[in-house]
Amino acid sequence: MKGGKVHQTCACHSRSSVLTSLVITNDSVSNSLSVKGCFELQERCLQNPLENLELTCGYLLEEDVKCLSQYPSLGYLKHLNLSHVSLFRVSLEPLGALLEKVAATLETLILEGCQIHYSQLSAILPGLSRCSQLTTFYFGQNFMSVDALKDLLRHTSGLSKLSLETYPAPWESLNSLIRVSWKIFTPLWAELMQTLREVRQPRRIFIGPTPCPSCGSSPSEELELHLCCQGRRA
Numbered sequence: 358m359k360g361g362k363v364h365q366t367c368a369c370h371s372r373s374s375v376l377t378s379l380v381i382t383n384d385s386v387s388n389s390l391s392v393k394g395c396f397e398l399q400e401r402c403l404q405n406p407l408e409n410l411e412l413t414c415g416y417l418l419e420e421d422v423k424c425l426s427q428y429p430s431l432g433y434l435k436h437l438n439l440s441h442v443s444l445f446r447v448s449l450e451p452l453g454a455l456l457e458k459v460a461a462t463l464e465t466l467i468l469e470g471c472q473i474h475y476s477q478l479s480a481i482l483p484g485l486s487r488c489s490q491l492t493t494f495y496f497g498q499n500f501m502s503v504d505a506l507k508d509l510l511r512h513t514s515g516l517s518k519l520s521l522e523t524y525p526a527p528w529e530s531l532n533s534l535i536r537v538s539w540k541i542f543t544p545l546w547a548e549l550m551q552t553l554r555e556v557r558q559p560r561r562i563f564i565g566p567t568p569c570p571s572c573g574s575s576p577s578e579e580l581e582l583h584l585c586c587q588g589r590r591a
Contacts, residue, residue, distance in 0.1 A: 380411040406433040416443035426454040436465040445472040449480035456484025470498040475505035486512040503527035514556035
């Protein structure tokens with residue numbers, strides 16, 4: 358296993374010994390998560406379909422990302438959480454392949470804080486657009502241009518079950534301190550919402566920095582369709 362210690366917790370069905378959830382969280386010793394190493398520890402259990410996979414707070418090597426689409430047990434995922442796992446320096450084609458693989462079952466996809474660059478986005482869009490059961494999509498805290506975000510939103514046109522979604526403020530709205538300039542951001546937000554409404558009607562959506570620097574709110578199931586800081590100026 359590479360990169361030091363990894364903390365794991367596994368949740369099983371109460372009436373069987375079948376592993377349905379695997380949570381792998383980085384500890385304070387290292388920022389590296391070894392997916393292959395952790396999966397090998399659970400090789401016997403992972404012969405059964407896995408419904409929930411959480412890999413959080415670290416970074417993945419190229420070979421680790423490739424593992425995601427290769428395990429047969431991951432073909433029935435309902436919930437995939439890669440929050441705050443750095444993906445900036447790796448190819449996202451394997452992740453795109455995994456999304457294609459789980460398109461018929463995936464309900465939750467969390468890619469928040471993964472440092473995904475807009476130049477990487479095209480690798481996951483085809484798979485994402487086929488996730489017809491997706492209800493929750495967190496994509497905030499990634500580095501996206503306004504054009505990339507528009508492309509992303511257009512690829513969600515067929516995701517009619519989406520009820521909660523989050524996206525970052527486009528990089529064009531960030532100032533030299535990497536903070537949102539509300540004067541620039543507000544019209545860009547309007548453009549993005551118009552783009553989205555041209556392909557589908559959103560339910561609960563949050564575009565911008567999280568948590569909100571003005572009111573401290575974060576996206577949740579109670580969030581209505583609005584930007585709480587719309588109209589504010591930096």
